[in-house]
Amino acid sequence: MSRILTFAEAISEAMAQEMERDERVFLMGEDVGRYGGIFGTDVGLYDKFGPNRVIDTPISESAFIGAGIGAAMEGLRPIVELMFVDFFGVAMDQIFNHMAKITYMSGGNFSVPMVLRTAIGGGYGDAAQHSQILYSLFAHVPGIKVVVPSTPYDAKGLLISSIRDDNPVMFFEHKLLAGLDWLPFGVKGEVPEEPYTIPLGKADIKRSGKDLTIVTASLMVHRALAAAEKLSAEGIEAEIIDLRSLVPLDKETILTSVAKTHRLLIVDEDYLSYGMSGEIAAVVAEEGLYDLEAPIKRLAVPDVPIPFSHPMEDFVLPNEKKIYAAAKALVQE
Amino acid sequence: MAKLTKEELIKMYSQMVLIRLFESKIGEIYGKGAIPGEMHLSNGQEAIAVGVCANLRADDAVSSTHRAHGHMIAKGVDLKKMTAELFGRKTGLCKGKGGHMHLFDPSIKFGCGGIVGAGMPLAVGSGLAFKRKGLDSVSVVFFGDGAANQGTFHESLNLAALWKLPVIFVCEDNRYGISVTKEMSTAINSNADRAVSYGIPGVAADGNDVAEVYQVTKAAVERARKGEGPTLLEFTTYRLMGHFEGDPEVYKPKEEQEEALRNEPIIRLEKVLTKEYGVNVEELVKIKEARQAEIAEAIKFAETSPWPKPEEALEDVFVEGGVR
Numbered sequence: 001m002s003r004i005l006t007f008a009e010a011i012s013e014a015m016a017q018e019m020e021r022d023e024r025v026f027l028m029g030e031d032v033g034r035y036g037g038i039f040g041t042d043v044g045l046y047d048k049f050g051p052n053r054v055i056d057t058p059i060s061e062s063a064f065i066g067a068g069i070g071a072a073m074e075g076l077r078p079i080v081e082l083m084f085v086d087f088f089g090v091a092m093d094q095i096f097n098h099m100a101k102i103t104y105m106s107g108g109n110f111s112v113p114m115v116l117r118t119a120i121g122g123g124y125g126d127a128a129q130h131s132q133i134l135y136s137l138f139a140h141v142p143g144i145k146v147v148v149p150s151t152p153y154d155a156k157g158l159l160i161s162s163i164r165d166d167n168p169v170m171f172f173e174h175k176l177l178a179g180l181d182w183l184p185f186g187v188k189g190e191v192p193e194e195p196y197t198i199p200l201g202k203a204d205i206k207r208s209g210k211d212l213t214i215v216t217a218s219l220m221v222h223r224a225l226a227a228a229e230k231l232s233a234e235g236i237e238a239e240i241i242d243l244r245s246l247v248p249l250d251k252e253t254i255l256t257s258v259a260k261t262h263r264l265l266i267v268d269e270d271y272l273s274y275g276m277s278g279e280i281a282a283v284v285a286e287e288g289l290y291d292l293e294a295p296i297k298r299l300a301v302p303d304v305p306i307p308f309s310h311p312m313e314d315f316v317l318p319n320e321k322k323i324y325a326a327a328k329a330l331v332q333e
Numbered sequence: 334m335a336k337l338t339k340e341e342l343i344k345m346y347s348q349m350v351l352i353r354l355f356e357s358k359i360g361e362i363y364g365k366g367a368i369p370g371e372m373h374l375s376n377g378q379e380a381i382a383v384g385v386c387a388n389l390r391a392d393d394a395v396s397s398t399h400r401a402h403g404h405m406i407a408k409g410v411d412l413k414k415m416t417a418e419l420f421g422r423k424t425g426l427c428k429g430k431g432g433h434m435h436l437f438d439p440s441i442k443f444g445c446g447g448i449v450g451a452g453m454p455l456a457v458g459s460g461l462a463f464k465r466k467g468l469d470s471v472s473v474v475f476f477g478d479g480a481a482n483q484g485t486f487h488e489s490l491n492l493a494a495l496w497k498l499p500v501i502f503v504c505e506d507n508r509y510g511i512s513v514t515k516e517m518s519t520a521i522n523s524n525a526d527r528a529v530s531y532g533i534p535g536v537a538a539d540g541n542d543v544a545e546v547y548q549v550t551k552a553a554v555e556r557a558r559k560g561e562g563p564t565l566l567e568f569t570t571y572r573l574m575g576h577f578e579g580d581p582e583v584y585k586p587k588e589e590q591e592e593a594l595r596n597e598p599i600i601r602l603e604k605v606l607t608k609e610y611g612v613n614v615e616e617l618v619k620i621k622e623a624r625q626a627e628i629a630e631a632i633k634f635a636e637t638s639p640w641p642k643p644e645e646a647l648e649d650v651f652v653e654g655g656v657r
Contacts, residue, residue, distance in 0.1 A: 026465070052465070058495070063454045063488035070458020070472075073444070074394070076465065078458075090484075097448050098455065106437035107428035108649040110444065142650050167651045 002190040006179030008040040010152035010191045011117075014159035015042070015079060017195045019049055022077060025163060028055035028064055029081025029117075038083055039119050039178045061091035065116065069099050069168075072114040077163060082118040085134045085172065099168045100143035113166045115159070121174040121219055121269060123317055124183055128305035131313075133218075133268075136275035138170050139246040145169040145200055146246040150177065150221035152189040154244060157198030165200065174219040187222065201248030205257070209237035211331050212263035215254055215280050217243040220267045220318060227323035236331050238265075246276060254280065255288045262293040263330050267318050272300040294333035299326050337544050339610045345387055345543050346602050346617070349379040351624045352403040353599055355412070358628055359402070359419065363578050367636075369421055370432050375403040377541075377573035380598035381505050382407040384546025385473060388554045394459040394472045396452040397445035399434045404475050408441045416631040422638035429641045430649060449510075450483030452476060453502065457489045460498035460563075471499040471557040478567075479510025481524040490565065494531040499557035501550065502565045505540065507572035512584040528565040540568025541598040544605075573597060 005013065019025045027045060029037075033056040036043035046054045057064040061082060068080035082088060088095060095116065102110050122131030139146045147162055147169055149155040155173070162169040179186035206221055207228055214224045221242045228238040239257050243250065258264050264284055268277040277298040284296060299318045307313050337345075356374045363372040375382070378400075386407035389395070397404040405415060410426075418425030419433050426438050434447035442459075446452060456474035463470045480486060481504055493500040504524045508515055521527070528535025534556070538549045546568055553564035571593040575582045594600075606612040 058488075058491060060488040060492060062485050063457060063492045066451070066454020066485070066489070067458035067461055067492065070396075070455035070460075071462040071465075072458070073455070074459045074462030074466075076462050093448055093451055094454055098446065098451060102437070102444070103652055104649050105427060105431040105435040105446075106439075106444070106649075107426070107430045108652055109427065109437050109439050111652040145651070 002192050004188050005152045005191040007152045007155055007173070007187050008043070008178040008180065010156040011041040011159055011173060012043050012045060013191070014156040014163070014195075016045060016048060018160060018163045019045070019053060021195070024075065024077045025079065026053040026055065026076065027079045027081065028057050028068065030057055030059055030083050032056060032081050037081065039173065039175055040180050041117070041173060041178065042081070061087060062094055065091045066094040066098065068114050068116070069094060069102070069112055072112045073102065073110050077113050079115045079117060079163060082116060084130050085118040085120045086129050086132050088118070088134070095138070096141050100141050103167065104143055111166045112168045115162045115169045115171055117171045117173060119175050120172045121176055122306045122313060123176050123185070123219070125308060125310055125313060127308040131306035133270040135172050135246055136270050136279070139276065143168065144247065146172070147200060147244065148172045148217040148246060149244060150218050150242050151187060152191050154198060154204065154242075156191050157196050158200065158244060160195055161197040161200050164197065169200070172218065176219050198244070200245050201250055202244065203250035203253040204242045204244055205239060205253065206242045207238065207240040209239035209261065211237045211261055212265060212327055213239045213241060213254070213257040213261045214265045214267055214323070214327065215241045215243065216267040217246070217276070218269065220269050223318065223320045224267055224323050226320040227327060230324050231327055236328065238327055249279075249283070251283050251287065254284065258284055258288045259291045262291055264292065265297045265299065265323070265327055265330055267323055268298070268300040269318060270300060271303055272298065273303050275300065294330055297326055297330050299323060337547065339612065342544065342602070342606060342610065343612065343620070345383045345547070346606060347620050347624065348383045348407055349543065349599055349602065350621055351627065352379045352382060352406050354621065354624050355406065355628050356402055358632065360574070360578055362632070368419055368433070370434070372433060372578040373400040373576065374574045374578065375400045377593065377597050378505055378507055378570045379403055380543035380546050380602070381503070381540045381568045381570060384543040385503055385550045387547050388550045389473065390470070392442065392468070392470045394442040394456070394470065395475070396456045396472070397443070397475045398449070398452065398477060398480070399445070399447045400477070401436055401445035405436055405438070405443055405445070408443050410438055410441055410443065412627060412631040413634040416635040417638045420635040420638070421640070422635055423641040423645075424634070424638040428645065428649070450476060450480035450485040453485045453489035456500050457493050457498060460493060460500040461496065463499055464496070469499070469558040471501060471554055473501045473503060475503045475505060477510065478504055478506040478508070478515050478524060479518060481527070482518060490527070490531045490533070490563070493563040494533045497560065497562035499560070500563040501553045501557060502563060504565070504567040506567055506569045509572055509576065511576045523567055525565055525567040533563050533565060535565040535567070537567045537569070540570035541596055541601055543598060543602055570598070571596070
């Protein structure tokens with residue numbers, strides 16, 4: 001049976017069901033206990049599972065992320081919460097050199113079945129150290145699966161898959177999707193009560209169309225869907241691909257779509273250079289160039305830190321208007 | 334403290350000799366270019382590896398540093414597989430993907446890495462896992478005096494003390510962080526004193542006296558197994574070699590090195606065994622010969638083992654399969 005849940009509620013439910021199913025699963029991080037997670041994603045877990053399985057940690061990211069790795073190597077299945085992705089720098093060594101590489105360096109002798117969940121994104125004036133996306137940084141380093149859900153339904157199914165995966169998974173939750181009162185936007189959607197999985201590495205076509213392909217993820221899926229409605233009123237049908245995971249990357253769905261629409265717009269809330277938008281563009285240039293009837297177009301943050309003041313933040317982040325304009329220009333090209 | 338028996342000490346001597354002879358041989362082979370990468374040897378630090386690990390069971394975990402051969406041998410690694418890994422062969426512990434600085438063996442619950450100070454959070458994690466599973470296993474982490482100035486040291490001690498985890502922090506003070514002396518890098522004399530900040534026992538001891546290392550660690554292990562939490566140990570020793578093979582060691586005073594050679598743990602133990610326990614020199618020679626033969630066999634195994642296929646480089650980024 002389905003009910004309407006917020007994105008944050010879907011995440012909390014996924015964790016609760018996995019913790020019920022498997023004794024080895026536990027959650028640790030800053031303010032995940034009584035507070036329920038700064039973005040509301042852990043609400044109810046502490047009351048249900050107590051302080052031994054929902055563990056508040058000190059502000060000590062290297063130690064508790066590293067402890068997650070060590071516990072995973074001993075066969076537990078930790079879910080570790082890094083409050084804002086922007087804070088990863090203080091624990092970068094543990095993530096990049098250990099979580100990502102121990103499986104490989106050990107020749108597959110050790111696995112690290114851990115999920116590192118983190119909040120991403122701007123759009124509410126939180127400035128340069130609390131608004132980044134950064135998923136491409138982690139996708140660049142081999143050994144980490146990178147999952148980026150956009151809806152409550154996907155969030156639950158993808159998180160359950162991530163927890164059950166034997167590899168380290170980074171799970172990126174956009175703050176504006178969470179559904180908190182103090183944040184703008186927020187998504188709700190139908191979520192089945194029973195546990196279910198969505199395979200990692202399978203993109204989802206969130207809207208079917210014939211005139212251009214828009215490849216995107218997370219919050220920008222919703223921005224692109226809104227733009228597509230406007231375009232549709234003018235007779236332009238955009239196909240919207242929600243990547244859902246950057247690693248593994250579902251090249252096939254992208255290439256099949258481009259072969260159908262012959263035009264590609266990539267919308268990425270991350271920085272423009274050397275990131276996800278560049279990777280998708282390269283994949284299509286290498287493997288689908290002859291399907292294109294116009295140059296690939298990218299819409300992303302123009303290589304500046306995220307500014308504080310609204311007019312400037314609006315200027316740098318992709319939004320519905322910019323997607324609409326870019327798509328229209330691309331179709332008319 | 335109860336005195337160790339002759340048998341116990343001879344066993345420890347044999348392990349220390351194995352480490353010393355093995356590493357000396359590896360240094361020689363490395364010098365000829367037969368082993369890829371860097372090479373960090375632990376000559377002079379054998380008493381710590383052996384004295385600590387003599388307290389451990391198979392189900393206890395050890396994490397170590399870029400200078401890990403001694404710790405791994407003391408924990409009971411298959412010497413052939415470890416040697417093959419140093420040579421980059423398919424039969425190595427990690428199929429040739431880890432090498433000398435990244436040795437992993439789940440069968441002896443051992444892992445190490447090349448980043449200074451990074452093993453401590455991981456050790457906190459295995460301690461946390463043992464506690465959660467209701468086991469009385471302990472987690473031991475070796476690190477150098479240089480690593481005690483990393484943030485991970487303080488974060489990990491705090492977390493382990495806060496959660497009363499069965500973790501034993503073993504600082505090997507070999508006087509140098511590459512070329513910089515402890516006096517030049519560390520504001521206090523003994524890292525063991527830093528335990529006060531976390532409300533746990535901190536013990537400084539002579540790391541060249543295997544019996545002392547054993548006894549001090551024994552108390553820490555007993556405390557951890559009883560659920561009383563972590564202990565910080567600091568053992569003073571001396572790195573007889575350079576930081577890595579090829580290090581010109583211009584920073585080490587000659588008199589200091591000569592003094593260190595007089596005080597090194599194997600010679601010291603030989604004196605104790607012959608003078609206090611009546612062991613005759615021939616017996617010690619026999620032990621050395623037996624160990625040499627073992628080493629020769631391991632090296633032969635490594636040298637004659639096949640190389641990995643180049644395309645095996647593409648495997649093991651992720652483990653395959655679903656839920657375990």
